[in-house]
Amino acid sequence: MTTFEHAMLGINGALAAGLHRRYEWRVAALAGLAAITPDWDGLTILGGVQLFDHAHRAWGHSFLSCVILACVVAGLDFRFDLVGYGERLLCWVLRTPSKATLTRPDRNHKRLIVWILVAIVATMSHLAADLVYSGTSELSDWHLQLLWPFSSQGFVFPMVHWGDAGVTIIFVISMFAMVRRRGSIQPIALITLLLVVMYIVIRGMSLA
């Protein structure tokens, strides 16, 4: 999956759970942010192709590193309001008024637990998506080292080629639907996730 699709998967997960009713846009933004973070190991390309080959889809794509990463992202956002800064930056670029300062939530233990759980589920959604989105018509499948650093065994269940636009289209249509029907965000997110799963299964059957 591309970064956009990973983010949208996380966001739709939080909205489908109805968490936006209590935590508004911040919980969706956190889920979107956490859902893209496992790809940090792709930045190892800056250290050369050899390091990238060794680290990509291993260091950031294991259960252990995802749980640690999720706790770090959730903790940093809880303490420093990362998504609030993101919203202010976006509003500054778009020249629209920001709501981040006015809607800054309380820091209580319940929200911290919710934040950590949401971030963990979002990073796990990244792993699930990368397991089924793999390779292209020219390139072979990419294995995830889910058990790193304890094992370097690779896992993959290829069903859709990387770069396939089907799910992107589903997410874009869903985004427009949510903007038009703000009172039905949760059912739209649930239908979106259902359509995404159905699309992946159907594509997987056609690849088999």
Ligand SMILES: [Zn+2]
């Ligand atoms: Zn990834």
